Amino acid sequence: MSFRDLRNFTEMMRALGYPRLISMENFRSPNFTLVAEILIWLVKRYEPHIDIPTDVDTESDRIFFIKAVAQFMATKAHIKLNTKHLYQADGYAVKEMLKITSVLYNAMKTKQMAMEDVVEEDKKFKFDLSSRVRCKFSSHYVCCCFNVLCGLLTLGFWPTLFTSGPQTWFTGSTVLQVLNRPCSSTPHLNYYITLPAK
Numbered sequence: 001m002s003f004r005d006l007r008n009f010t011e012m013m014r015a016l017g018y019p020r021l022i023s024m025e026n027f028r029s030p031n032f033t034l035v036a037e038i039l040i041w042l043v044k045r046y047e048p049h050i051d052i053p054t055d056v057d058t059e060s061d062r063i064f065f066i067k068a069v070a071q072f073m074a075t076k077a078h079i080k081l082n083t084k085h086l087y088q089a090d091g092y093a094v095k096e097m098l099k100i101t102s103v104l105y106n107a108m109k110t111k112q113m114a115m116e117d118v119v120e121e122d123k124k125f126k127f128d129l130s131s132r133v134r135c136k137f138s139s140h141y142v143c144c145c146f147n148v149l150c151g152l153l154t155l156g157f158w159p160t161l162f163t164s165g166p167q168t169w170f171t172g173s174t175v176l177q178v179l180n181r182p183c184s185s186t187p188h189l190n191y192y193i194t195l196p197a198k
Contacts, residue, residue, distance in 0.1 A: 006091065009098050012105040013038070016045065032062060032089040035097070039069050039086070042100045046077060062087065073100060 006024045013022055018041060026034055036056045043052055052068055055061040070081045079099050085092035 005095055005098055009094050009101060012098075012101045016101065016104055016108065027089075027091050027094050030089040032056060032087075035086065035089040035093050036062075036065060038097060039065075042097065042104070043069055043072060045104060046100070047072070077103060079103060 003024075006027065010022045010024060018038070020037075022034075022038075033056065036054075040052060040054060043050055050072060052072065053061070053065055056065050066083050066086050070083050070086070073079045073081055077100070081096050081099065082092075085096050087093075
């Protein structure tokens with residue numbers, strides 16, 4: 001038994017949600033009732049519908065309980081437990097229970113990391129979707145501006161940019177009406193064009 005094992009065990013049990021606070025002093029002397037309570041909680045955490053005998057009053061009941069837990073963990077979780085150390089119910093029992101606790105703790109951490117990855121993927125998808133929508137809108141806007149400028153050029157207007165002169169607002173629909181094209185495609189876009197004085 002080492003201080004690090006006791007500390008890791010208590011921290012993992014707290015992270016797993018064990019309802020009772022476990023002190024490192026609890027395992028200085030044999031404490032079978034606490035070990036049995038922790039083992040029952042760990043087994044129920046691993047398999048909620050399992051029937052494990054909870055009688056630990058007599059010596060034979062304790063032996064039967066330890067064997068049942070060790071057999072269950074060996075068959076279901078593939079974790080080999082030392083039954084003699086579990087029966088001692090001291091620091092060596094902590095080393096054995098740490099095997100079960102570490103499996104459950106790692107599974108919990110893996111699930112949390114997977115959930116964080118899913119949230120990150122969702123954020124990435126939303127960002128990509130919004131940038132694509134923005135890009136599609138800007139390309140639509142550029143095409144509409146080009147159509148308006150082409151329409152003005154065919155009508156004889158020669159727009160010049162950044163010159164002083166009369167400034168006129170043209171809507172996409174009026175230019176398209178002048179060109180005898182349907183105006184339903186861009187009724188909401190306005191173009192500000194600087195025209196030279198005639």
